[in-house]
Amino acid sequence: MSEPVLAVENLSIAFASGRTTRRAVHDLSFAVDRGETLAIVGESGCGKSITALSLLGLVPPPGRIDGGRVRLEGRDLAALSEAELRKVRGARIAMIFQEPMTALNPVLTIGEQIMEAILEHERVGRAAARDRAIALLERVHIPDARRRFSDFPHRLSGGMRQRVMIAMALALSPAVLVADEPTTALDVTIQAQILDLMDELKRESGTAVVLITHDLGVVAQHADRVLVMYAGRKVEERATADLFARPLHPYTRGLIAARPRLGSGRFGRQRLVEIPGTVPSLSGRPSGCAFAPRCALAEVACTVAVPPLVAAGGGSVACLRSGDVHVPEHRREALDA
Amino acid sequence: MFQSIGVKPLTPDPVLQVEDLSIRFQTGRGTVQAVSGVSLAIAPGETLGLVGESGCGKSTLGRAIVRLIEPAGGRIHLAGQDITHVPRHRLRTARRKVQMVFQDPFASLDPRWTVGELIAEPLHIHAVGTREERRARVRDLLHKVGLPQDAAERTPHQFSGGQRQRIGIARALALDPAVVVLDEPVSALDVSVQAQILNLLSDLQEALGVAFLFISHDLSVVEYVSDRVAVMYLGRIVELADRETLFRAPAHPYTRALLDAVPRTDGGPHRAAPLAGDLPSPYAPPPGCAFHTRCPMAVAACRTDRPQLRAVGPGHSAACHLAME
Numbered sequence: 084m085s086e087p088v089l090a091v092e093n094l095s096i097a098f099a100s101g102r103t104t105r106r107a108v109h110d111l112s113f114a115v116d117r118g119e120t121l122a123i124v125g126e127s128g129c130g131k132s133i134t135a136l137s138l139l140g141l142v143p144p145p146g147r148i149d150g151g152r153v154r155l156e157g158r159d160l161a162a163l164s165e166a167e168l169r170k171v172r173g174a175r176i177a178m179i180f181q182e183p184m185t186a187l188n189p190v191l192t193i194g195e196q197i198m199e200a201i202l203e204h205e206r207v208g209r210a211a212a213r214d215r216a217i218a219l220l221e222r223v224h225i226p227d228a229r230r231r232f233s234d235f236p237h238r239l240s241g242g243m244r245q246r247v248m249i250a251m252a253l254a255l256s257p258a259v260l261v262a263d264e265p266t267t268a269l270d271v272t273i274q275a276q277i278l279d280l281m282d283e284l285k286r287e288s289g290t291a292v293v294l295i296t297h298d299l300g301v302v303a304q305h306a307d308r309v310l311v312m313y314a315g316r317k318v319e320e321r322a323t324a325d326l327f328a329r330p331l332h333p334y335t336r337g338l339i340a341a342r343p344r345l346g347s348g349r350f351g352r353q354r355l356v357e358i359p360g361t362v363p364s365l366s367g368r369p370s371g372c373a374f375a376p377r378c379a380l381a382e383v384a385c386t387v388a389v390p391p392l393v394a395a396g397g398g399s400v401a402c403l404r405s406g407d408v409h410v411p412e413h414r415r416e417a418l419d420a
Numbered sequence: 421m422f423q424s425i426g427v428k429p430l431t432p433d434p435v436l437q438v439e440d441l442s443i444r445f446q447t448g449r450g451t452v453q454a455v456s457g458v459s460l461a462i463a464p465g466e467t468l469g470l471v472g473e474s475g476c477g478k479s480t481l482g483r484a485i486v487r488l489i490e491p492a493g494g495r496i497h498l499a500g501q502d503i504t505h506v507p508r509h510r511l512r513t514a515r516r517k518v519q520m521v522f523q524d525p526f527a528s529l530d531p532r533w534t535v536g537e538l539i540a541e542p543l544h545i546h547a548v549g550t551r552e553e554r555r556a557r558v559r560d561l562l563h564k565v566g567l568p569q570d571a572a573e574r575t576p577h578q579f580s581g582g583q584r585q586r587i588g589i590a591r592a593l594a595l596d597p598a599v600v601v602l603d604e605p606v607s608a609l610d611v612s613v614q615a616q617i618l619n620l621l622s623d624l625q626e627a628l629g630v631a632f633l634f635i636s637h638d639l640s641v642v643e644y645v646s647d648r649v650a651v652m653y654l655g656r657i658v659e660l661a662d663r664e665t666l667f668r669a670p671a672h673p674y675t676r677a678l679l680d681a682v683p684r685t686d687g688g689p690h691r692a693a694p695l696a697g698d699l700p701s702p703y704a705p706p707p708g709c710a711f712h713t714r715c716p717m718a719v720a721a722c723r724t725d726r727p728q729l730r731a732v733g734p735g736h737s738a739a740c741h742l743a744m745e
Contacts, residue, residue, distance in 0.1 A: 343640045345679070
């Protein structure tokens with residue numbers, strides 16, 4: 084078997100403030116293959132965004148990786164110098180963000196910014212870089228790319244800006260694309276365009292995609308595998324179809340059941356299944372399973388020690404009661420039908 | 421509200437009626453017609469969902485209904501009273517009956533106030549009850565929205581997003597309004613907390629008989645909460661129907677495209693190709709049907725003649741030349 088393009092091994096990320104150190108990510112491991120989309124899902128504060136940044140060696144201080152490692156195409160990122168890391172970023176692993184305006188330079192035209200990315204990493208002439216930038220804008224389906232080349236970012240709609248970000252991220256044909264909530268700020272019809280574009284480019288180029296999102300609908304339609312995080316830990320990782328057909332962690336099941344289902348169209352309504360309480364803060368995480376205080380299935384053992392990840396359902400789950408997690412009702416109907 | 425199913429005939433006595441409302445903004449780039457000729461009515465205890473993408477005018481319409489924005493034309497009737505041009509000093513009485521809940525209710529409030537003070541503020545403004553009565557009312561409201569009694573002494577930043585939205589709801593309900601305009605009330609919340617707030621809203625509506633105008637970009641949520649649904653595009657209502665009809669048999673191609681674009685978790689029918697193109701600029705809306713630039717069905721007439729909102733079925737109307745009865 085070939086080595087995965089990206090491998091995260093026992094990664095821990097800590098934030099120090101004063102004399103206390105709090106761990107935002109605990110002992111996280113996963114791998115992504117060429118041409119595969121792995122979705123990392125979870126709610127605010129689960130550690131998914133800081134994990135995304137760590138993949139590019141961009142954990143902001145006072146945060147730091149205090150255990151484990153990130154291997155990109157076999158190379159340990161921690162072993163690279165800052166100069167080497169800069170070369171890897173963009174060229175081998177690139178990232179797109181929720182709000183492209185925060186990542187685009189407002190005083191450069193979009194074409195110049197893509198050219199800059201190319202010129203930074205490759206020994207090509209300006210004319211060649213310009214042609215490639217225009218080709219990239221065309222590849223992300225920006226209409227009238229030659230003219231749009233000279234537009235400033237603020238002239239573009241949110242959807243067009245995200246296309247520019249994708250063009251820039253793909254300029255150097257990276258092996259891995261990390262997308263942190265890439266469509267959360269977009270309208271639903273534009274979101275559909277951008278997600279389809281990402282799928283199309285992945286098929287063409289074989290780029291591995293790490294998709295960070297809170298939206299299970301996006302996951303269901305665009306990811307091959309899903310990693311569910313809660314309070315800094317992986318609680319479940321499964322093939323997408325398996326996860327939705329039969330979630331094994333009570334939190335995953337809760338997330339699926341808590342969303343109103345479009346087109347339920349049934350006579351009479353039922354209450355949504357609530358997950359009581361809220362996500363614990365970084366400072367208030369309980370011992371044992373962090374989900375136990377909100378979990379209907381929790382028993383004493385769940386509060387004693389963090390449940391280990393065990394192989395299950397073609398993937399893995401960290402729950403002592405996963406055998407008692409039931410299929411959400413509407414999924415059962417879908418399976419019966 | 422969760423028992424009321426099926427086609428609701430338009431009540432002869434709507435609690436809120438909006439007629440031919442228009443709202444314009446002057447900006448540095450020119451005039452924007454944010455809302456054009458919108459008419460709608462909400463029955464007592466009913467939830468009307470209002471959906472559309474950014475810039476469609478749904479939030480502006482909501483703000484005009486609570487009189488935070490002055491309309492350029494049209495009328496707003498609240499419980500039979502025309503409140504469109506009630507002068508500001510007399511607006512207070514009208515405002516008691518219609519309240520608003522925002523996406524983040526504390527973005528614009530003094531963070532040093534206690535939750536008790538925030539909830540009691542509307543009672544103060546309207547000089548309702550004695551000090552002791554107001555205190556009792558705050559306790560009652562905290563109980564109704566599922567917050568502990570000691571919340572009254574704390575400040576909002578000590579609460580999570582979901583709890584803050586409970587506080588916002590308590591404040592909106594303080595004066596027993598007939599209508600509450602909810603503008604994206606769960607959009608900023610985590611999925612697990614959204615369900616708590618949606619269940620709370622349905623419980624409150626059932627207990628209090630209050631009507632909701634529920635503004636959201638999230639079609640799954642709108643389907644879940646609404647009795648009827650209005651879809652807006654570039655300042656106009658393009659379709660209005662009861663929930664079942666709108667989600668099962670939409671008549672407007674824009675509504676169909678919106679529904680199609682929602683990513684589904686249930687392996688539902690695979691969607692068609694997404695709508696091409698961007699939303700047109702509200703500064704220069706296309707002539708004819710504003711949707712024709714993105715519509716897969718557009719014919720010549722769509723580029724020149726603006727379709728009127730017309731009946732296409734019982735309680736169902738659509739603004740499309742091609743929509744059939």
